[in-house]
Amino acid sequence: MGLDTPQRLDELLLYRLNIITRTSSLPLVRIFEGELGITRREWHLLALVAEQPGLSPSRLAELCWLDRPRVSRALHTLRQRGLIERQAAPRGWLALPSASGRQMYEKALARAAAYNRELVAGLSDVELSALDRALHKLQQQVQALAPDTAAASTPARRHAGGTRPR
Template sequence: MSLTLDEFLPYRLSVAANVVSQRIARVYAEQYGLSTQEWRLIAVLGEDGERTQLDLVKRTRMEKVPVSRAARSLEERGLVRRATNESDARSRRLSLTAAGRRIYERVAPAALEAEAEVLAELEPSERAVLRSLLERVERTTIRALKRNP
């Protein structure tokens, strides 16, 4: 048995994710100078509202250090507010400022347009199958990680 990268699922997923992310990054990177990690935090906070940094780690599946760096950067730019978590003084709760909310409201529709462009060659039924398959792969992988950390 030999490894053929073009047929190896982790490689294909990584390449596809990178290409799609690069396309969508044009929207937030060029216009607002945001990194992918910063945009992810803004997107989650825009959709979910105030969250702890640990919540953001879990939701984005990013490591703690990149989440912390992105949060600090966004706070310095006045896009995110960090406050002490009343239930755990060691933890911080993050929320979008008015400026962060404005960026979210401008970028989200443009990101959706970019996503539509990426998926344009797929039929609606194929898009649904793709999402379903990706969700199943994610769930299976998460279960495997929990069994074999």
């Protein structure tokens, strides 16, 4: 029993990761929204634009695992706040960080990195290294499984197509 043969909810890897993520992300939400005035979604987009300037809105949507309209709204907000700029491209536009966007990114990243250090402080160097290797392997496995999983089933969405399941 355990992660490889779960028999209970708390033995499911994704459940445990979700609990860690949900519990640990609240302080970051308070930092981003309370101190910096930016949502997690806007932070994620700003970080991608700062780290990989020149991405299209469609590519940003792929990298954030979000639909294009949500990403477009968040990008619009970031542009209104002067955190990103648009660069014309043959097929639309590309997002670039503004000077104030880069400053916001660096400030938010420093705060997130400090929290990250606190989060992993209870792990030894050996445990951190093992966790890093395990997460890397899990990411590779997810990427290998993703095409098969996506092809095998479509997600059940509430009221998809305007009909309710009965």
